[in-house]
Amino acid sequence: MLSEKHRQLLTDHFSRYISDHKKDFIEKVLHQRTRHVTVVMEDIYQSQNASAVVRTCECMGVQDIHIVENSSTYSVNPRVLKGSNKWLNLIRYHKKNTNNTASCFEALRLGGYTIVTTDPSPEGISIEEIPIDQKLAIVMGNELNGVSPFAREHADFAAVIPMYGFTESFNISVSAALCLHSVLPKLRSSKIGWQLSEEERNDIKLQWYRAAVKRSAILEREFLVKL
Numbered sequence: 001m002l003s004e005k006h007r008q009l010l011t012d013h014f015s016r017y018i019s020d021h022k023k024d025f026i027e028k029v030l031h032q033r034t035r036h037v038t039v040v041m042e043d044i045y046q047s048q049n050a051s052a053v054v055r056t057c058e059c060m061g062v063q064d065i066h067i068v069e070n071s072s073t074y075s076v077n078p079r080v081l082k083g084s085n086k087w088l089n090l091i092r093y094h095k096k097n098t099n100n101t102a103s104c105f106e107a108l109r110l111g112g113y114t115i116v117t118t119d120p121s122p123e124g125i126s127i128e129e130i131p132i133d134q135k136l137a138i139v140m141g142n143e144l145n146g147v148s149p150f151a152r153e154h155a156d157f158a159a160v161i162p163m164y165g166f167t168e169s170f171n172i173s174v175s176a177a178l179c180l181h182s183v184l185p186k187l188r189s190s191k192i193g194w195q196l197s198e199e200e201r202n203d204i205k206l207q208w209y210r211a212a213v214k215r216s217a218i219l220e221r222e223f224l225v226k227l
Contacts, residue, residue, distance in 0.1 A: 006224070007206055010206060014206070014209035026209075030204065032195075033063050034184075037136045038064045039062060039137070040108075040140065042141050042148060043148070044072060044140070054081060062180065064089045065088060066107075066108070066137070093107075105151075114137070115139060115156050116138055116155060121158060126161075126162055127160065130182065
């Protein structure tokens with residue numbers, strides 16, 4: 001764990017290897033990043049779907065994704081990701097002989113999140129009615145069965161994406177995009193404090209500088225030895 005002083009020194013060090021244009025772009029993206037909304041993927045077993053959700057979240061400014069692995073292991077499709085995963089925090093729950101959904105929900109509750117499952121059941125509320133005044137975790141279930149019975153029972157409520165055709169559900173990545181597109185524009189136009197704190201921005205800026213600089217791990221070790 002770096003001290004605040006060492007974090008700033010290391011950030012300043014990496015900044016020498018990054019163009020002014022890139023640094024300005026990083027600041028612009030940081031300004032739009034949020035942890036007010038997060039996405040949970042529960043037992044997604046198709047790598048292209050998991051990767052598409054990650055890419056969608058990054059494009060739409062969501063910083064954290066929670067990945068639950070009870071029966072399916074998270075895997076990626078680099079062609080779909082397009083490098084989007086290196087700009088996010090992927091928080092994985094994959095302990096053996098454990099209800100990882102319960103562990104994830106416990107962590108979300110401690111973080112102050114309201115938990116909403118996406119479910120085709122007509123008993124849920126429309127995604128257009130999802131409240132945004134509290135931090136929100138949107139749970140995406142797997143391709144075959146949707147969210148687990150545990151998730152359905154322990155969520156605060158379920159949300160439904162309106163559909164008008166014969167097919168009973170959307171692809172998971174499409175569902176994630178529709179939910180985020182319904183929630184995030186309203187959030188950004190509201191007076192809710194949805195942006196990252198200064199400390200969070202500083203932590204993530206260093207994370208992104210590491211991702212932007214070639215051989216950053218070697219450069220970091222060499223720099224910290226000299227301090």
